[in-house]
Amino acid sequence: MSQNLNLLKMFIAVAKANNFRAAADQLGMTRSAVSQGVQKLESTLGRPLFNRTTRSVRLTEEGARLYREIEGPLEEIASALDVALDSPESPQGTLKVTATSIAERFLSGPLIADFIERYPGITLDIVVSDEAFDIVTAGFDAGIRLGEVIEQDMIAIPLTGKQRQVAVASPDYLARHGSPAHPGELIRHRCIGWRLLPETAPYRWEFERDGSAFDVAVNPQVTTNDMLLMIRTALAGGGITFGMEETFLPYIEQGQLVPILNEWLAPFTGFYLYYPSRRTVTPRLRALIDHIKQYR
Numbered sequence: 530m531s532q533n534l535n536l537l538k539m540f541i542a543v544a545k546a547n548n549f550r551a552a553a554d555q556l557g558m559t560r561s562a563v564s565q566g567v568q569k570l571e572s573t574l575g576r577p578l579f580n581r582t583t584r585s586v587r588l589t590e591e592g593a594r595l596y597r598e599i600e601g602p603l604e605e606i607a608s609a610l611d612v613a614l615d616s617p618e619s620p621q622g623t624l625k626v627t628a629t630s631i632a633e634r635f636l637s638g639p640l641i642a643d644f645i646e647r648y649p650g651i652t653l654d655i656v657v658s659d660e661a662f663d664i665v666t667a668g669f670d671a672g673i674r675l676g677e678v679i680e681q682d683m684i685a686i687p688l689t690g691k692q693r694q695v696a697v698a699s700p701d702y703l704a705r706h707g708s709p710a711h712p713g714e715l716i717r718h719r720c721i722g723w724r725l726l727p728e729t730a731p732y733r734w735e736f737e738r739d740g741s742a743f744d745v746a747v748n749p750q751v752t753t754n755d756m757l758l759m760i761r762t763a764l765a766g767g768g769i770t771f772g773m774e775e776t777f778l779p780y781i782e783q784g785q786l787v788p789i790l791n792e793w794l795a796p797f798t799g800f801y802l803y804y805p806s807r808r809t810v811t812p813r814l815r816a817l818i819d820h821i822k823q824y825r
Contacts (some may be wrong), residue, residue, distance in 0.1 A: 537603055539566040540578060543672050545666065546594045547586050555668065584768050585684045620813040621650040627664060628673035630657050630756055632800050633775040634689050639705040644820050651813045659754075665805050670814050676798035686818055687825065689799035694735065695774045696794070697786040701766040708789050709769075712736045715747045719768035720747030721759050734771045747771075 530669055542552035545561065553560040571578050578592035588596060630636050636643070636657065645653060656669070664672045672679075675692070679685050696715075698708075709715055715734065722731040731752050733744035756772060763770040764785055779788040803820050804814060 536566050537561050538572040548778040574806040580612045581801050586676055619814045623652045623674050624813045625669045626656045627656045627669050629659050631773045632673045640824050648816050668695040673802040679803045683803040685801040688802055691796040692799040693796045695788045696771045696790050697777050697788050698769040699766045710791050712745045720749040721768045721770035722752045724752050733737045738793050
């Protein structure tokens with residue numbers, strides 16, 4: 530029996546999200562259209578695919594079986610269609626990329642601006658997130674992360690060389706409070722820290738010297754998940770903050786922020802563009818890969 534691929538796409542989206550509204554948002558459709566599409570598929574098959582309540586949506590046994598059987602093949606079909614419809618000479622379509630908020634080289638503007646100027650047929654859909662998740666399951670074509678956290682089954686293309694974290698403060702703050710000579714002295718300073726989520730502990734600042742690595746729980750007086758707020762607070766003399774050197778470099782070069790404890794901060798593996806090894810590389814993804822290689 531021939532099935533409408535769009536109905537199957539709706540079914541897969543709802544099964545992954547366990548929510549009709551979230552699936553509709555992902556597909557760019559109304560909740561009503563997705564609900565009606567799934568109901569039509571259920572009517573055609575003659576069996577319910579979801580158990581629905583006012584608060585939750587869960588796959589039935591038949592729905593779970595169908596999901597297992599069609600998820601992989603449907604992804605392969607979508608990938609094959611992408612390749613067939615996308616031209617290497619003039620790449621077209623949407624390219625979904627997720628990037629960590631500290632990937633300054635990618636997010637600073639010029640790389641993206643140059644890419645969309647060069648490839649007007651490609652629409653970039655970029656989600657900035659520091660949470661760890663499976664980019665395949667989440668529907669992304671590629672991701673940008675530090676090399677040390679990328680899964681081994683991914684293909685990774687260097688975006689930068691080695692990177693380094695730095696501790697910085699404004700000249701005004703250092704004039705009033707002095708500069709720590711050892712990372713352990715940070716606990717006596719006003720620090721501006723970062724945390725991923727409200728329920729997680731603030732990020733522990735990492736240091737290394739003579740091959741020995743250690744971290745410091747600085748007990749920040751200000752904690753946020755917004756790097757821009759960290760920068761602004763430090764610029765205003767609010768304290769010492771910590772992050773990627775590339776992020777702070779414009780302010781360091783202008784003398785607005787001063788790096789401290791440099792001898793305790795060693796370089797490490799930089800950022801990479803990564804994508805699944807088992808997925809066919811579409812011309813639009815190939816265009817981004819080549820652009821990044823040239824941009825280095």
